[in-house]
Amino acid sequence: MKVSERGEFGFIDDIKSNTIFNPATIVQGIGDDTAVYRVTEGYDQLITTDMMVNGIHFSEVTTIPFDVGYRLGAANISDIAAMGGEPRQAVIAAAMPVDTEVAYMEAVYDGFKSICQKYNVNIVGGDTVTTTGPLVLNVTLVGEVPKGKAVLRSGAQVGDLVIVTNTIGNAAAGLAVLLAKQKSFDFIKECHQRPEPQVPLGRWLREHKATSLNDISDGLGNELNEIAKASGVTIEIDETKLPLHEELQEAAKILSANSLDWALFGGEDFQLTGTVPAVLADTIEMQPHIHVIGRVVTGPSKVLMHKADGETRLIESKGYDHFKHKS
Numbered sequence: 001m002k003v004s005e006r007g008e009f010g011f012i013d014d015i016k017s018n019t020i021f022n023p024a025t026i027v028q029g030i031g032d033d034t035a036v037y038r039v040t041e042g043y044d045q046l047i048t049t050d051m052m053v054n055g056i057h058f059s060e061v062t063t064i065p066f067d068v069g070y071r072l073g074a075a076n077i078s079d080i081a082a083m084g085g086e087p088r089q090a091v092i093a094a095a096m097p098v099d100t101e102v103a104y105m106e107a108v109y110d111g112f113k114s115i116c117q118k119y120n121v122n123i124v125g126g127d128t129v130t131t132t133g134p135l136v137l138n139v140t141l142v143g144e145v146p147k148g149k150a151v152l153r154s155g156a157q158v159g160d161l162v163i164v165t166n167t168i169g170n171a172a173a174g175l176a177v178l179l180a181k182q183k184s185f186d187f188i189k190e191c192h193q194r195p196e197p198q199v200p201l202g203r204w205l206r207e208h209k210a211t212s213l214n215d216i217s218d219g220l221g222n223e224l225n226e227i228a229k230a231s232g233v234t235i236e237i238d239e240t241k242l243p244l245h246e247e248l249q250e251a252a253k254i255l256s257a258n259s260l261d262w263a264l265f266g267g268e269d270f271q272l273t274g275t276v277p278a279v280l281a282d283t284i285e286m287q288p289h290i291h292v293i294g295r296v297v298t299g300p301s302k303v304l305m306h307k308a309d310g311e312t313r314l315i316e317s318k319g320y321d322h323f324k325h326k327s
């Protein structure tokens with residue numbers, strides 16, 4: 001059945017069950033003019049929004065509907081993780097072409113509900129409209145962080161260590177193998193299709209006094225430049241220290257692609273990058289999911305990379321730019 005046959009209110013009825021995963025904070029969920037939720041005493045409130053468009057962030061070739069919903073949640077939860085915060089309440093809006101299948105949208109919502117359940121996020125409302133363009137989905141997410149403890153982009157200090165979580169470039173590599181219709185490469189494909197926001201590591205980094213954090217949506221180069229600019233520092237990273245997964249290296253060989261470009265400019269990894277005080281070096285050494293990739297030094301706001309061959313390269317802020325990208 002198409003959404004047009006189901007009708008606006010029928011559609012809302014179809015998706016409104018199984019949306020509250022943290023009931024203690026909810027006075028009113030889906031079903032009134034606004035939702036009503038309770039905040040935690042002693043916490044600052046965080047709010048963020050991110051959108052996904054069919055043909056830009058996903059396509060039939062790259063992403064099944066469940067994963068469209070999962071990634072939509074991941075992109076938003078990731079921004080809360082990048083503040084060292086806890087995700088809490090979400091509203092979701094959908095602009096649908098009239099011939100969209102109800103089953104497709106239900107699967108999108110199943111994916112979104114699945115990640116919300118995993119991170120204890122309540123889905124407290126939304127909006128439903130039709131469009132003559134492609135499917136557009138938007139989430140606005142509220143989170144919380146202990147008062148005054150949000151980890152900003154502007155706190156990097158000279159002498160700090162530069163860190164990144166897990167491995168980077170996988171989402172771009174996964175997209176490339178999906179578009180090339182390559183078999184296998186399941187790990188990097190999943191990194192593209194069903195990325196995991198790094199909430200526990202964001203919390204760990206906040207608790208260990210990280211001085212700045214950013215999530216990797218547009219590419220490591222872009223995110224580190226944002227930190228360098230906001231903090232007024234130079235960031236130096238080491239090419240040999242960038243954590244790259246073996247599947248990414250393998251995919252680069254098969255597709256004759258540049259694995260370093262994926263890592264620096266790929267985006268959509270939703271890993272965290274940022275800075276921590278140098279005294280944390282030994283503690284980080286024992287943290288298997290956080291890697292030191294460089295240092296903060298005095299100088300103008302820029303990012304430099306010491307290459308494997310001994311040369312130094314300026315890393316431009318050339319991540320994914322929606323107005324400049326040609327597909």
Ligand SMILES: Nc1ncnc2c1ncn2[C@@H]1O[C@H](COP(=O)(O)OP(=O)(O)OP(=O)(O)O)[C@@H](O)[C@H]1O
Pocket residue numbers: 049050075079217218
């Ligand atoms: N259309 C807009 N109107 C008002 N503020 C905006 C708009 N677009 C972005 N911003 C704000 O600009 C800043 C940077 O936004 P950006 O979307 O680049 O960050 P992000 O959400 O971390 O990255 P990404 O969208 O790539 O995941 C944020 O403070 C964001 O709220």
Ligand SMILES: Cc1ncc(C[n+]2csc(CCOP(=O)(O)O)c2C)c(N)n1
Pocket residue numbers: 050051055056057058059062075175217218266267268320
């Ligand atoms: C079908 C298809 N083609 C290309 C891409 C690549 N892509 C799209 S948006 C984006 C940056 C993050 O977006 P935002 O800044 O909105 O968070 C990237 C790297 C994709 N995901 N799917």
Ligand SMILES: [Mg+2]
Pocket residue numbers: 049050
């Ligand atoms: Mg954004």
Ligand SMILES: [Mg+2]
Pocket residue numbers: 078079082214215216217
């Ligand atoms: Mg972000």
Ligand SMILES: [Mg+2]
Pocket residue numbers: 217218320
């Ligand atoms: Mg972006």
